[in-house]
Amino acid sequence: MEFIQDLMNYGFLQKALFTSIMVGILCGVIGCFIILRGMALMGDAISHAVLPGVAISFMLGINYFYGAVVMGLLTAIGIGYISQNSRVKSDSSIGIVFSAFFALGVLLITKASTAIDLTQILFGNVLSVRTSDMWLTLIIGAIVLLIVILFYKEFLITTFDPTMAQAYGLPVRFIHYVIMILLTLVTVASLQTVGVILVVAMLITPASTAYLLTNRLSTMIFLSAFFGALSAVIGLYFSSEYNLSSGAVIVLATTSIFILAFIFSPKQGILWRMIREKKNKASI
Amino acid sequence: MGKALTVDHLHVSYYGKEVIKDVSFSINTGKLVGIIGPNGAGKSTIMKATLGLIPKDKGNVRILEKPLKAVRKKIAYVPQRNNLDWDFPINVIDTVLLGTYPHLGLMRRPNAKQKEWAFQCLKEVGMEDFSKQQIGELSGGQQQRVFLARALAQKAELFFLDEPFVGIDVSSETTIIKILKNLCDKGKTVLVVHHDLTKVEDYFDELILLNKELVEYGPVQQVFKAETISQAYQANLSILKKVGVSM
Numbered sequence: 001m002e003f004i005q006d007l008m009n010y011g012f013l014q015k016a017l018f019t020s021i022m023v024g025i026l027c028g029v030i031g032c033f034i035i036l037r038g039m040a041l042m043g044d045a046i047s048h049a050v051l052p053g054v055a056i057s058f059m060l061g062i063n064y065f066y067g068a069v070v071m072g073l074l075t076a077i078g079i080g081y082i083s084q085n086s087r088v089k090s091d092s093s094i095g096i097v098f099s100a101f102f103a104l105g106v107l108l109i110t111k112a113s114t115a116i117d118l119t120q121i122l123f124g125n126v127l128s129v130r131t132s133d134m135w136l137t138l139i140i141g142a143i144v145l146l147i148v149i150l151f152y153k154e155f156l157i158t159t160f161d162p163t164m165a166q167a168y169g170l171p172v173r174f175i176h177y178v179i180m181i182l183l184t185l186v187t188v189a190s191l192q193t194v195g196v197i198l199v200v201a202m203l204i205t206p207a208s209t210a211y212l213l214t215n216r217l218s219t220m221i222f223l224s225a226f227f228g229a230l231s232a233v234i235g236l237y238f239s240s241e242y243n244l245s246s247g248a249v250i251v252l253a254t255t256s257i258f259i260l261a262f263i264f265s266p267k268q269g270i271l272w273r274m275i276r277e278k279k280n281k282a283s284i
Numbered sequence: 285m286g287k288a289l290t291v292d293h294l295h296v297s298y299y300g301k302e303v304i305k306d307v308s309f310s311i312n313t314g315k316l317v318g319i320i321g322p323n324g325a326g327k328s329t330i331m332k333a334t335l336g337l338i339p340k341d342k343g344n345v346r347i348l349e350k351p352l353k354a355v356r357k358k359i360a361y362v363p364q365r366n367n368l369d370w371d372f373p374i375n376v377i378d379t380v381l382l383g384t385y386p387h388l389g390l391m392r393r394p395n396a397k398q399k400e401w402a403f404q405c406l407k408e409v410g411m412e413d414f415s416k417q418q419i420g421e422l423s424g425g426q427q428q429r430v431f432l433a434r435a436l437a438q439k440a441e442l443f444f445l446d447e448p449f450v451g452i453d454v455s456s457e458t459t460i461i462k463i464l465k466n467l468c469d470k471g472k473t474v475l476v477v478h479h480d481l482t483k484v485e486d487y488f489d490e491l492i493l494l495n496k497e498l499v500e501y502g503p504v505q506q507v508f509k510a511e512t513i514s515q516a517y518q519a520n521l522s523i524l525k526k527v528g529v530s531m
């Protein structure tokens with residue numbers, strides 16, 4: 001295997017591998033909560049809205065991470081504010097807020113500096129991961145996973161039955177914002193690997209795949225993290241061997257796994273469903 | 285005997301439309317209390333407002349002689365309609381296990397003891413054979429019984445059940461009423477929103493008769509009379525006779 005030899009020889013490949021696995025795991029874990037809360041669109045919104053944050057950080061000469069996190073949170077708060085204080089439905093307010101932020105981001109980036117490569121932010125390039133990016137991903141990953149492990153019980157019940165959670169005194173609104181913060185952190189960590197446009201696929205597709213395969217949240221989270229990491233490795237392999245865009249290849253890997261589950265899942269898959277229906281008909 | 289629930293001049297409105305007007309009553313502990321009244325009388329609203337799930341305009345609510353904040357974990361609530369995602373990846377026994385969460389505290393997980401207790405509660409409502417089923421795969425009545433089991437698992441002092449018998453077959457209803465009476469014998473207080481007037485006299489110790497305002501509150505024999513009921517329901521006396529209201 002040439003790829004494995006390259007991996008041994010080149011430091012940049014090792015960094016890329018480590019970072020993309022971490023991103024796959026994080027997106028898989030947070031993605032489960034995002035899809036179960038019906039917030040898939042929110043993930044898309046936050047990932048697009050971090051763009052002006054990246055631009056402003058470059059202008060100020062600070063790490064893009066800070067600007068991106070601030071913008072992501074402003075988006076989450078802005079969307080919540082509009083849908084709670086008007087009759088505009090939440091999917092519409094998501095559309096309003098994130099397209100505005102994204103448009104602002106495109107202007108800022110093209111005007112402000114030629115040093116930032118827009119395509120790289122939009123589509124990611126895992127092979128250009130620097131050591132500092134790797135550490136950043138590792139730290140974000142540790143924080144996110146620790147919070148999910150510690151507050152798993154609270155995340156589970158506020159996702160499944162917010163009324164009960166509120167009745168026994170959990171700060172449901174606060175927990176919602178904690179999950180928004182985690183989502184923003186994960187999105188920012190994924191920028192290098194898959195880029196702004198495709199982060200949402202990493203959040204939704206592995207989690208949805210896992211959702212087809214199990215009836216337990218904890219199992220779903222592990223499976224989703226596994227599929228995320230697996231897709232990242234597959235994506236890295238193809239993008240480094242054939243010089244393809246890493247984000248696109250990783251996303252197509254997640255989609256392939258999803259299609260397999262969609263067809264072959266024992267409970268939900270269309271294949272077994274067809275076989276069961278045939279059997280039923282035959283027995284009649 | 286202490287007070288389980290004291291409601292004092294309570295007013296609640298939705299978008300400026302007042303649906304609970306100046307309601308006051310005080311319930312002793314250990315009672316099985318029915319809340320009856322026509323559709324839109326504010327039965328569900330008064331439960332939500334006392335639980336702090338919706339804001340109240342005016343008035344004071346004390347539970348177990350304390351403010352709500354201090355006793356939240358001692359209350360179990362089963363809403364009229366569960367706005368849940370029935371495809372959520374959770375099975376029956378894990379749903380009941382959620383009832384143990386309020387007393388677990390932050391960062392603690394349920395252990396074997398809590399799991400055993402959840403299974404016992406499931407047994408009480410006769411659903412133990414379904415413990416590994418995904419909750420969306422149950423019938424409506426079975427789902428209702430699972431949520432009752434979860435309320436039992438909360439080891440609450442006060443139970444708020446909003447129309448718990450809707451869609452439940454006769455034999456399960458009898459079992460559940462027995463469980464509730466049992467709880468009251470142990471000093472717990474149970475409030476039940478109920479629609480079937482034929483059973484009211486067998487089931488409850490006391491009645492709250494509501495139609496936006498409090499029509500009457502007291503022991504069943506006192507409240508369940510033709511004039512009072514017809515006043516609340518604005519129905520004529522012959523209908524009431526059919527359902528067995530004493531004249």
Ligand SMILES: Nc1ncnc2c1ncn2[C@@H]1O[C@H](COP(=O)(O)OP(=O)(O)OP(=O)(O)O)[C@@H](O)[C@H]1O
Nearest residue numbers: 298299303321322323324325326327328329330364
């Ligand atoms: N979310 C809401 N927004 C606006 N109005 C509401 C809302 N919920 C209830 N109402 C109004 O408040 C009044 C009381 O409603 P509530 O649900 O408390 O009635 P109820 O006694 O429980 O009726 P039912 O027997 O049908 O369950 C009704 O007139 C209803 O129209």
Ligand SMILES: [Mg+2]
Nearest residue numbers: 327328329364
């Ligand atoms: Mg109601």
